[in-house]
Amino acid sequence: xxxxxxxxTARRVLRQLRHDPRTVALLLAVPAVLMGLLAWILHGxxxxxxxFGPPLLGIFPLIVMFLVTSVATLRERTSGTLExxxxxxxxxxxxxLGYALAxxxxxVVQGLVVSGLSFGLYGLQVAGSxxxxxxxxxxxxxxxxALGLSLSALASTEFQAVQFMPAVILPxxxxxxxxxxxxxxxxxxxxxxxxxxxxYAVGATQQLSMSATVTSExxxxxxxxxxxxxxxxxxxxxxxxxxxx
Amino acid sequence: xxPAIRVEHLQVDRGGRTVVDDVSFTVSSGTxxxxxxxxxxxxxxxxRSLVGTQIVAGGLVELLGQASGSxxxxxxxxxxxxxxxxxxxxxxxxxxxxxxxxxxxxxxxxDRVISDVGLRPHADTVVGQLSAGEQARVSLATALLGSPxxxxxxxxxxxxxxxxxxxxxxxxxxLAEEGSTLLVSSHVMDEAERCQRLLLMRDGRILADxxxxxxxxxxxATDFDxxxxxxxxxxxx
Numbered sequence: 001x002x003x004x005x006x007x008x009t010a011r012r013v014l015r016q017l018r019h020d021p022r023t024v025a026l027l028l029a030v031p032a033v034l035m036g037l038l039a040w041i042l043h044g045x046x047x048x049x050x051x052f053g054p055p056l057l058g059i060f061p062l063i064v065m066f067l068v069t070s071v072a073t074l075r076e077r078t079s080g081t082l083e084x085x086x087x088x089x090x091x092x093x094x095x096x097l098g099y100a101l102a103x104x105x106x107x108v109v110q111g112l113v114v115s116g117l118s119f120g121l122y123g124l125q126v127a128g129s130x131x132x133x134x135x136x137x138x139x140x141x142x143x144x145x146a147l148g149l150s151l152s153a154l155a156s157t158e159f160q161a162v163q164f165m166p167a168v169i170l171p172x173x174x175x176x177x178x179x180x181x182x183x184x185x186x187x188x189x190x191x192x193x194x195x196x197x198x199x200y201a202v203g204a205t206q207q208l209s210m211s212a213t214v215t216s217e218x219x220x221x222x223x224x225x226x227x228x229x230x231x232x233x234x235x236x237x238x239x240x241x242x243x244x245x
Numbered sequence: 246x247x248p249a250i251r252v253e254h255l256q257v258d259r260g261g262r263t264v265v266d267d268v269s270f271t272v273s274s275g276t277x278x279x280x281x282x283x284x285x286x287x288x289x290x291x292x293r294s295l296v297g298t299q300i301v302a303g304g305l306v307e308l309l310g311q312a313s314g315s316x317x318x319x320x321x322x323x324x325x326x327x328x329x330x331x332x333x334x335x336x337x338x339x340x341x342x343x344x345x346x347x348x349x350x351x352x353x354x355x356d357r358v359i360s361d362v363g364l365r366p367h368a369d370t371v372v373g374q375l376s377a378g379e380q381a382r383v384s385l386a387t388a389l390l391g392s393p394x395x396x397x398x399x400x401x402x403x404x405x406x407x408x409x410x411x412x413x414x415x416x417x418x419x420l421a422e423e424g425s426t427l428l429v430s431s432h433v434m435d436e437a438e439r440c441q442r443l444l445l446m447r448d449g450r451i452l453a454d455x456x457x458x459x460x461x462x463x464x465x466a467t468d469f470d471x472x473x474x475x476x477x478x479x480x481x482x
Binding site: 004005008009011012015016019020079080081083084085086087088089090242243244245 | 259297298299319320322326328331332333334339343344347348349371387
């Protein structure tokens with residue numbers, strides 16, 4: 001594996017984004033506008049905004065990145081460019097990491113914009129460090145990108161790919177602990193929520209909104225989210241096939 | 246010297262159907278070979294088997310003395326698919342610069358291949374805004390990066406104007422003279438005369454294998470369409 005080919009792939013993906021300014025605008029604006037809407041809905045109920053705000057600050061970018069990445073990689077599979085790349089000396093890991101780097105970079109920009117507005121303009125407050133909230137928001141967006149990358153292998157059309165969003169993301173949204181705390185879920189659902197990545201993504205932000213110091217629960221949560229990112233990327237690389245039927 | 250292509254008893258099944266059936270042939274280096282046959286005859290599947298993107302049911306495929314799909318072949322074999330497999334949302338030169346980096350080809354080769362396919366005036370145009378023929382040429386240019394020893398080109402001249410088709414066939418012949426081996430597929434029979442050797446394909450089998458002149462002489466036909474029909478009607482020829 002070389003850094004040169006990984007970097008070239010990441011730059012190429014970012015260049016494609018640059019040729020599509022409307023997608024970039026949506027990528028940055030949608031989570032920011034949604035957070036603004038949430039602040040407005042909960043106007044005058046600061047406790048509730050500070051309760052729902054941090055987890056959603058991570059979830060909105062996760063959903064946006066999941067969709068964008070799954071469509072982008074599916075396009076690469078169906079247009080024949082992936083097949084061409086795999087007849088060239090490009091390792092599967094270089095391809096997947098190139099995508100992860102490019103969308104990771106987009107996630108950092110997105111995370112900074114949405115967090116900056118939430119803390120600076122919408123008046124979001126947390127007990128812990130706001131920078132750690134930014135870190136979790138970026139990590140969540142990278143998680144969305146990694147999940148999109150690996151799950152796009154299961155889709156053969158763009159119609160199927162966009163359906164994965166309600167199929168994969170919405171159940172996690174219901175089970176992650178924002179609607180009912182995970183400890184109060186029926187036992188089977190609690191077990192189920194234990195193996196879903198969004199539970200930990202949300203758990204990390206809940207730790208930050210409650211505790212002024214970095215708790216061990218927080219560290220475990222972001223550790224688990226990072227492992228889900230790594231596993232999704234390995235799975236994404238494993239689904240690339242040089243030979244097909 | 247190792248043949249550039251060696252295929253022995255190749256069989257490929259797709260969707261419960263045998264689409265390449267007991268195909269054997271060898272091609273020596275520096276030859277321009279035409280793979281001619283109607284659409285659906287198995288040309289694309291045969292080419293995919295050569296470059297190692299097709300799961301095959303049986304037989305042997307070797308390129309430049311190595312099993313197809315070997316990692317060491319990835320810089321030595323250029324492959325152009327029928328549909329232009331380049332990024333429609335990048336410019337011509339952005340596409341080629343990316344693929345050149347992946348291949349480890351020198352920067353200068355990007356300018357060379359853009360000129361080779363006559364796209365100099367469009368170097369900074371986004372590929373999606375080009376015509377279908379121009380997009381096909383971007384795809385072809387990608388395969389020419391890094392001067393591969395073997396080129397496998399699937400219908401590279403479809404939809405191109407006659408002048409450009411002639412130019413491309415001349416550059417294919419030039420590449421063969423310099424020692425590259427080219428396997429070029431086409432369903433247009435009159436492109437057959439441009440090749441040093443022809444493989445006529447139908448229903449997954451090689452119907453005839455020889456020089457264009459020998460093929461005409463054997464069938465007593467005056468053009469390649471007639472020769473093809475004569476061979477289908479009487480395979481003993």
